[in-house]
Amino acid sequence: MITASWAARCLGAVALLLALAPEAPAMATPVTATSGSAELGHMGRWLTDAEGRVITLHGVNLVYKTPPYYPAAGGFSDSDAQFLADNGFNVVRLGFTWSSAEPRPGVYDDDYIAQIEQTQQVLARHNIYALVDSHQDAFNELVGGTWNGFPDWAAFPDGLPIGPNLGLFIAYALGPAENRTWANFWSDHPASDGIGVQEHYAAMWSHVAQAFAGEPYVLGYDLINEPWPGATHPDCLLDGCPGFSSDGLAALQGKAMSAIRQADTQHLLFYEPFVTTDFGAPVRMPNPTGDPRAGMSFHDYCLGPIQTCPENGFDSTRAADTVGIVTEFGATDDRAILDRVTGRLDDNMASWMLWSKTQNQLPDHPQQPPTGPNLISPGIGIVRPYPQAVAGTPQGWKYDPDAATFSLRFDTVPVDPGRPLAGDALTEVFLPSSDFPNGYQVEVDGADVVSAPDAALLQLRATPGQHAVHLTVTGR
Known part of the structure; x- marks a missing residue:
């Protein structure tokens, strides 16, 4: 129309x-404030916070x-x-x-x-x-x-x-x-x-x-x-x-x-x-x-x-x-x-x-x-789902509303090579309950989930020694 x-x-x-x-x-559940x-x-094309994370x-x-x-x-x-x-x-x-x-x-x-x-x-x-x-x-x-x-x-x-x-x-x-x-x-x-x-x-x-x-x-x-x-x-x-x-x-x-x-x-x-x-x-x-x-x-x-x-x-x-x-x-x-x-x-x-x-x-x-x-x-x-903060360099993300699936790829290398990421820097992904009304399941390589199950703000901490992270979130 x-x-x-x-x-x-x-x-x-x-x-x-x-x-x-x-x-x-x-309509989504309240989101916990980020630590940034x-x-x-x-830094170049990226918005960044004081921790060196990429902000979207x-x-x-x-x-x-x-x-x-x-x-x-x-x-x-x-x-x-x-x-x-x-x-x-x-x-x-x-x-x-x-x-x-x-x-x-x-x-x-x-x-x-x-x-x-x-x-x-x-x-x-x-x-x-x-x-x-x-x-x-x-x-x-x-x-x-x-x-x-x-x-x-x-x-x-x-x-x-x-x-x-x-x-x-x-x-x-x-x-x-x-x-x-x-x-x-x-x-x-x-x-x-x-x-x-x-x-x-x-x-x-x-x-x-x-x-x-x-x-x-x-x-x-x-x-x-x-x-x-x-x-x-x-x-x-x-x-x-x-x-x-x-x-x-x-x-x-x-x-x-x-x-x-x-x-x-x-x-x-x-x-x-x-x-x-x-x-x-x-x-x-x-x-x-x-x-x-x-x-x-x-x-x-x-x-x-x-x-x-x-x-x-x-x-x-x-x-x-x-x-x-x-x-x-x-x-x-x-x-x-x-x-x-x-x-x-x-x-x-x-x-x-x-x-x-x-x-x-x-x-x-x-x-x-x-x-x-x-x-x-x-x-x-x-x-819609998106990464509000990435502790590294984003390589791409995509959301498929029909399949209720969100994916994110990023490298753990900071976008500013002269400023290392803060040691406790977290990647934070907004996941609205309107897209995941029954919760979601997470598959992730290269990082650990540190937020509560089905949190509106999914938080990841990169696994030490890992250089790439691949996240997939699917609705239940």
């Missing part, structure tokens, strides 16, 4: 292709697009965070709006930022990481967006009309005011105080980062959600616009990265490519500053048999020897789509964050916390 939210994404992709045409040829550190880093994250987006633009106002609370933790979700992409953080040029709303920080602290109490995300879609209502992610004072449409109001990506592709505003944003148009909008954006990020610099369970900062290239978008669809990605887009995010580092030297920084990559366009986004504690956030909304969304992103991050995380996919409760995407992400041994339908701002669907039946409809396989 094609849902309204997925249809909106499809319609957007069609609009982009039409714009291109003239220029182109033809609340701070994460990365499964999570959701938490972005409220109606005033006052923070999750607590929409009802998100400790019970929702507990639900997420109980179902194996260990990360949340926590959105905030520039329009609320800096309502006037150079004036910050610390009460608003404190609301976002408060939700991050709720998540941290349940050992859930937060990726703090500056979120926008189509800039703001002044130029054709459906909500005000970015502030009016940063929008300069030069008197051009909004254009057709037929969905997010039609607004992007065909809106004169939209595209002129982004062109002025990329050229660093001065705000009313004479300071460029990009300088304001970077300074805003530094101010926001001050609130999170000392907080545990902060994964890092997602620098900008789905940036739009403006009128050059057909080129970005064709070849990823490497020049613009390396210059204009990297320059903006580089300013934000440098500004954040003045306030927070520890947490990871995640840059994003243009939104055109969401549908399979090439990813040409470099690490803007070469920061060794940086990675890339990218999205997967490829349609039908198109496979390039995750592959392009992971090819880019592996070439840069950095970590990549899929921070959006879904926007549907279609089981076939979700199974296809999550299976492909498993094949890439990837961390991901679902965009649930509850986060869509639709007239017939007010936003609700992404928990309970709002998140997990019957038969939707988002809650």
Whole structure:
């Protein structure tokens, strides 16, 4: 079944292709807290904890697009965070709006930022990481967006009309005011105080980062959600616009990265490519500053048999020897789509964050916390087995829901050859009772099971002298 939210994404992709045409040829039991550190880093493509283990994250987006633009106002609370933790979700992409953080040029709303920080602290109490995300879609209502992610004072449409109001990506592709505003944003148009909008954006990020610099369970900062290239978008669809990605887009995010580092030297920084990559366009986004504690956030909304969304992103991050995380996919409760995407992400041994339908701002669907039946409809396989921590180097994992079988292979060699694993480092695999309602049986070579029978968090300790571990879990 094609849902309204997925249809909106499809319609957007069609609009982009039409714009291109003239220029182109033809319920689980509670999980015991892990023993790892609340701070994460990365070694090449892998997220790592203080013990040297490889960490994998499964999570959701938490972005409220109606005033006052923070999750607590929409009802998100400790019970929702507990639900997420109980179902194996260990990360949340926590959105905030520039329009609320800096309502006037150079004036910050610390009460608003404190609301976002408060939700991050709720998540941290349940050992859930937060990726703090500056979120926008189509800039703001002044130029054709459906909500005000970015502030009016940063929008300069030069008197051009909004254009057709037929969905997010039609607004992007065909809106004169939209595209002129982004062109002025990329050229660093001065705000009313004479300071460029990009300088304001970077300074805003530094101010926001001050609130999170000392907080545990902060994964890092997602620098900008789905940036739009403006009128050059057909080129970005064709070849990823490497020049613009390396210059204009990297320059903006580089300013934000440098500004954040003045306030927070520890947490990871995640840059994003243009939104055109969401549908399979090439990813040409470099690490803007070469920061060794940086990675890339990218999205997967490829349609039908198109496979390039995750592959392009992971090819880019592996070439840069950095970590990549899929921070959006879904926007549907279609089981076939979700199974296809999550299976492909498993094949890439990837961390991901679902965009649930509850986060869509639709007239017939007010936003609700992404928990309970709002998140997990019957038969939707988002809650799934996966290795949350591997004491070694993962070689692959796979889950077969029809056979209720999960398998994992890893080497006991650490991903960082210069840092041996902690002596008591455990491999921890989340096994939801929804997939194993009658319990499970374990076959393992190269390690011993140290958790209780049928525990939701299966824990393994490698056998001394063993160099490889092979685990198979089967439902009873």
